[in-house]
Amino acid sequence: MWSLTLQRFRKNKLALAGSAILALLVLLALLAPVLVAMDPLQQDVVQRLRPPSWSHWMGTDDLGRDVFSRVLFGTRISLVVGIVAVGLALLIGTSAGLVAGFYGGWVDTLFMRLIDVLLCFPAIFLILMVIAFLEPNILNVVVIIGLTSWMGLARLVRGECLSLRERDFMSAARALHLSTPRLLFVHLLPNVASPVLVAATLGVGGAILTESALSFLGLGVQPPTASWGNILAVGKDYIHIAWWLSLFPGLAILVTVLAFNLLGEGLRDVLDPRMD
Amino acid sequence: MADPLLKIENLSVDYRRHGKRVHAVRDVSLELNEGETLGVVGESGCGKSTLAMAVLRLLPDRDSRIPGGKIFFRSQDLLALDAEPLRRIRGGQIAVIFQDPFSALNPVLTVGDQLEESMEVHGGGRDRAKTLSLLERVRLPDPERIYRAYPHQISGGQRQRACLALAIANRPALLIADEPTTALDVTLQKEILDLLDGLRRDLKMAILFITHNMGLVSQRTDRLAVMYAGEIVERGKTADVMSAPLHPYTAALLRSLPRLHKSAGKLPIIPGQPPDLSAVPGGCPFHPRCPRVFDPCAEHIPALLPHEGRSVSCHLYHSPVAAGR
Amino acid sequence: MTPLLRAENLSMEFAVTGGVFRRRLGAVRALHNVSFSLNEGESLGLVGESGSGKSTLGRILCRLHRPTSGRLFWDGRPMEDLPPLEWASGIQMIFQDPAASLNPKLSVETILAEPLGLRARVEKKEPPRGAARRDAVRELLSSVGLPTDILSHYPHQFSGGQKQRLAIARALAVRPRVLVADEPVSAVDLSLQAQILNLLSDLKEQYRLTTLIISHDLTVVAHLADRLLVLKDGETMETGGTAEILAETRHPYTRALLDAVPPLFR
Secondary structure: OHHHHHHHHHHOHHHHHHHHHHHHHHHHHHHHHHHOOOOOOOOOHHHOOOOOOOOOOOOEOOOOOEHHHHHHHHHHHHHHHHHHHHHHHHHHHHHHHHHHHHHOHHHHHHHHHHHHHHHHOOHHHHHHHHHHHOOOOHHHHHHHHHHHOHHHHHHHHHHHHHHHHOOHHHHHHHHOOOOHHHHHHHHHHHHHHHHHHHHHHHHHHHHHHHHHHHHHOOOOOOOOOOOHHHHHHHHHHOOOOOOHHHHHHHHHHHHHHHHHHHHHHHHHHHHOOOOO | OOOOOEEEEEEEEEEEEOOEEEEEEEEEEEEEOOOOEEEEEOOOOOOHHHHHHHHOOOOOOOOEEEEEEEEEEOOEEHHHOOHHHHHHHEOOOEEEEOOOHHHHOOOOOOHHHHHHHHHHHOOOOOOHHHHHHHHHHOOOOOHHHHHHOOHHHOOHHHHHHHHHHHHHOOOOOEEEEEOOOOOOOHHHHHHHHHHHHHHHHHHOOEEEEEEOOHHHHHHHOOEEEEEEOOEEEEEEEHHHHHHOOOOHHHHHHHHHOOOOOOOOOOOOOOOOOOOOOOOOOOOOOOHHHOOOOOHHHHOOOOOOEEEOOEEEOOOOOOOHHHHOO | OOOOEEEEEEEEEEEEEEOOOOEEEEEEEEEEEEEEEEOOOOEEEEEOOOOOOHHHHHHHHOOOOOOOEEEEEEOOEEHHHOOHHHHHHHEEEEOOOHHHHOOOOOOHHHHHHHHHHHHHHHOOOOOOOHHHHHHHHHHHHHHOOOOOOOOOOOHHHOOHHHHHHHHHHHHHOOOOOEEEEEOOOOOOOHHHHHHHHHHHHHHHHHHOOEEEEEEOOHHHHHHHOOEEEEEEOOEEEEEEEHHHHHHOOOOHHHHHHHHOOOHHHO
8 A cells, every 4th residue: 555655645746845845945954064164153353245256155144154154053953843843733623623523522622713713813923922921942943833833733633533433343343442543543543643744744834834934933933043033133134235144045945845835735736646 | 130239348347445446346347228128137236337437438447447348329439439429328318327316416406407507518598498398207296396395395206207308308318227116115116116217218319227136137137247356147028038048146046035935945046146347257257156156157258259148158058169268 | 932133113203404503303104003022033124115114124223223112122121121232132234335335444354354353252252353353253244145355445436236245244253142133135146146135044054144125126025025015105005925925915005116126026
C-alpha cells in the first residue's frame, strides 16, 4: 500500500518540485555553519550597508554583518519554527478533533463552540498580547503559533471522524468490544491522516509567515540571532539605500512558503486521488 | 425485414482507471428492433453499463476511448455524428433512465421545470397541460403536487417515475434503462416494470434493458445478450436462453443461483472469480473458471457465431478454425 | 429447552436532533414491539425491504444500538447482566458491504488478530503474538477458503467475494455462538454468490452456529434459514417455519414479497 503511494508521489510534479526545494533548504540549513565564509554575527562597521559583491553575495546590513550568512542561518529558524509549531497544532488539533468526532453529542458541541469562540480572536492580536507579556524568544514563538493554529485542524479531523464513525468497519470494531483508545488511534486515526497531513503541510507556510511577521515587529527572534523577519525589520529603515536588505530575506520567505505549498498540494493529489 | 433500430457492430471501449487501461467492452455486436426489449445481463463490472453509456456517447472524453466499432441508430453511425445532431438525438429519439433517480434529477429545479425544459429543448414548447398528463401517464398520484415539487421532496419510487416521465416526454424510439429498479424495493420494482411494459406498448418504444438480475431479465425481455468480462457470450430469444442455456457461463450461473423451493443442500458453484478488466486472461475470458474447458480455450478467443437459432461465443459449438481470430 | 436468544417487545427509536445546541426535534421509529426466539443451532431469516428495521435489529443484537424499550435474553439471562466481553464473543456480525466493513488502513493480519485477541481474553489466555499470531491468522484464512499468504495485504487488493470471506473470518475468529449475517451476498458478484452461501452453510455445520440471516432477497433467506420473520416498517408481519410460510402464505405482505420473486427463481 505504501509502495503505491510512493509511486504516485514520484509521478506528481507538484510534490516533487516542493520536496526538491525543501530538500535543498534543509540541506542549506543543516550545512549553514560550513557553507558560510563569514560569521553571521561578526560586525564590521566599516563595511556597513554595502551592496551585493563577490565578497558579500547579498551585501551587508547596518552593522556590517554579511547578509548571506544571516539569511542562511535564518533558514534554520524558519524551518524549525514552522515545523515544530505546526507539529504542536497537529497534536492538539488532532486530539481535540478525534475526541469531538468520536463521541459526538455534548462533547462535540463543547469543542466546536470553544473553537468558534477562539476563532473570533484575530490571531495576530492574540499573539502580540501574549508575547508582550512573555519574553520574546523562539520557544514562546513556537508555542504561541501552535496554540493559535490548531483550530482549523481540529475541525477537519472532527468532520472526518463524524462521517467515519458511521462506517461499518467502525461498527465491526465496536462489536468486538475494542477499547476506546484502540478505536481512536488504530482504527480512526489512520483514516484521517491523509487530509490532515495535507492541511498541516500547507499550514507550515502560514506558520513561517507568522514568525517572520513577529520577528519583523521585534517580538519574535531577537537580534543578534538572524531571522528573516528581523533582517526585514532592519531593511525597512534603509529601504531606499539598501534594497538588498529587504529583497533577499523576502525572497527566502517566498521560496520556502512556496515549497511547502507545492508539497502540500502535491500530497493532496497523491493521497486522495480523484476517482473517475 | 426492416432494418434494426439499433445496430452495434464490433464495438470496443477502453477507459483509464488508476493509471491502468480497462477493456470494458470488447468487440460487442448487438441488434435491437423497433418495439422490442433486449436485455443485456451480466455481473457488476462486466461492461454492460459502459456499453449503454457508449451508445449515447456519454463516456468521459478524457479517460475513455472507442478504439473500434460502429453504432448505427436508424442507419446513422452515432459515433461519427457531430455534437449538435447528437444532442438532438439524446433525450429526443433515444432516452435514458439510470439506477439512481436522485442523482439523475437536478436538485435545484422542480420536476415540472425539468420536464418542460426537456420538451422545450427538443422542439416542443413549455406546455403545462402536457407535462401534467405525462406525470399521470407514469401513474404518479397527485401530479399537481409532483409538478411543483423538488426531487428531495418526493419518494424514491416517485423519483424513478419522474425520471421515466422525463425519458418518454419526447416519445423516444429507444429507451436505455440502466438498472432502473435495482435501488428500489421489490414490491416497487414490479410496479415500475409493469409501467415500463405498458409504456412500451403504447409508444411502440424499444427498450435496452441493462441489469444484473437474471430473474428480471427472464420475465421482462424478448431477447437477451449475456455479457461476461466485456464480451457477449450468448445472445438469443430470452425464453430459449433461459430454458436451455448454451454457453457454460450462462448455464453455470443459472444453476448456481438459489431458488425458493429448492431443497437445502449445496449450490453448484462457479470456482474462481470474474477477471479484472485491466488484465483479462488470453483466449476465452471465462476459460479459467469453465467446467467444460478444453484445449483451444486458453489460446483462441471464440467468436460470437450462430448456433441453433441463437448466437454463442464458445469453442464447444464452433471449431477454433471457424473462429478465424 | 431455553432458547439461546430471545427478544421481547423490542422497540427502537432514533432521535432526530438539530439546531445549535442539538435539541431533540422528533424521532424515527425503526422497530416496534418485535419479539422472537432462537434455539441453539437454528437459523432464522429476517426478511423485509428498506425501512423494515431488519438491519437495526441485527445491530441491536450486537450491542451497536441500545433498544429504546424491550428486553433481550441470552441463555435465559437478561442481556444487561451480561459482561460486554461475553456478549461480544457470543454474537458477531457480518455487514452488508464487505468493502465498507473492513478498515482500509489495516492489514489482513491486524484485522484478524483483533478478534483472536478478544477470544484469548475471554478464554483467559494471553493473546497470540509474533509467529503464533501469524499461524493463528493463517488457520483462520484457510477455514474460509482464502489463501494463507495474504497477511500483509490490504482490503482494497481483494475482490468483493474475498472481502466477504475476510469479514466472515473476522466474525468467526471469536468462536461466537450466534452469527448475524446482514445481506451476506447483496454486494457480492453474481457468479460468487453460491460460493459465499455454501461457505455460510458449511461453517454453520462445522461450528454448530446459530444464525440470523437478514436479507430482502427471499431466495437467499429460503436457502439458509429454517424459520422466517417478515418485517415491514419496523413491525412483525408474519413468522413461522420457512417451508410452511412458502407453501401457505397467510399475510398479504408476505404474499406480495413472494409474488415479486421472478418465476425463474421459484
